[in-house]
Amino acid sequence: MSLFHPVNLVCPACNAVFTMPAVGSVNADRRPDLRDDILNDSFQDTVCEACEAEFRLQPEFNYLDVGRGQWIAAMPAGRMPDYLEVEDQVSEVFETSYGSKAPKAAQEIGDGLTVRLTFGWPAVREKILTREAGIDDVALEILKLDMLRNMENARIGPGNELRLVGDMGADLAFAWIASDSEESTGDEFLVARYAYDTIASDPEPYAALREDLTDGPFVDMQKLYVGRGRGAPPLPETDVDAILEEADEE
Numbered sequence: 001m002s003l004f005h006p007v008n009l010v011c012p013a014c015n016a017v018f019t020m021p022a023v024g025s026v027n028a029d030r031r032p033d034l035r036d037d038i039l040n041d042s043f044q045d046t047v048c049e050a051c052e053a054e055f056r057l058q059p060e061f062n063y064l065d066v067g068r069g070q071w072i073a074a075m076p077a078g079r080m081p082d083y084l085e086v087e088d089q090v091s092e093v094f095e096t097s098y099g100s101k102a103p104k105a106a107q108e109i110g111d112g113l114t115v116r117l118t119f120g121w122p123a124v125r126e127k128i129l130t131r132e133a134g135i136d137d138v139a140l141e142i143l144k145l146d147m148l149r150n151m152e153n154a155r156i157g158p159g160n161e162l163r164l165v166g167d168m169g170a171d172l173a174f175a176w177i178a179s180d181s182e183e184s185t186g187d188e189f190l191v192a193r194y195a196y197d198t199i200a201s202d203p204e205p206y207a208a209l210r211e212d213l214t215d216g217p218f219v220d221m222q223k224l225y226v227g228r229g230r231g232a233p234p235l236p237e238t239d240v241d242a243i244l245e246e247a248d249e250e
């Protein structure tokens with residue numbers, strides 16, 4: 001089932017108060033239209049009844065697509081600095097829904113699901129797009145780290161994200177996007193899919209990065225920059241560079 005609940009909102013433009021249905025969970029198998037809405041950036045859009053200003057609720061829902069093997073906890077962009085706590089909460093929700101604490105029938109479904117946590121609309125859209133394109137999201141994050149290393153004016157910073165935005169076959173389209181407003185902060189650009197294939201087909205040189213990226217459901221290269229990691233401190237940027245440089249030389 002896909003579940004909605006009414007929420008009271010204050011219009012950011014005119015301060016009028018009104019109610020809209022906010023989504024709590026999306027079942028993409030039964031409601032493929034909601035998946036389409038996420039992909040075309042219109043899901044949870046709304047218009048103020050008083051002044052007709054348009055705005056969008058931040059995501060806060062669980063996304064299930066059994067057919068494509070995806071389970072995503074989609075959280076608001078602003079919660080990313082607390083990703084360790086949110087990872088723990090989300091892992092617990094999954095365990096009781098489809099994991100070790102769930103009924104056997106649900107566990108069987110859970111065995112086929114990849115568990116992910118995202119912050120903001122551009123991130124959840126990217127995970128859905130990545131699966132659609134047949135791309136391993138961990139290898140994609142390693143590709144982004146490699147791209148950053150070769151960019152003179154890398155704009156990585158809190159709230160400014162590098163996201164896969166399109167699959168053009170031989171090329172992959174990327175863009176810099178503000179995680180909360182979803183506004184583009186630079187031009188879209190293309191990277192040859194070959195660059196991704198090189199990383200995905202030979203994972204060994206990137207094993208340390210892969211381990212850091214998958215130590216919880218938040219699989220996003222930004223976690224290497226956010227600060228404290230899980231257990232060991234996150235890899236300093238220089239180590240990321242060293243790993244990628246060594247991989248280049250092989």
Ligand SMILES: [Zn+2]
Nearest residue numbers: 011014048051
């Ligand atoms: Zn208004």
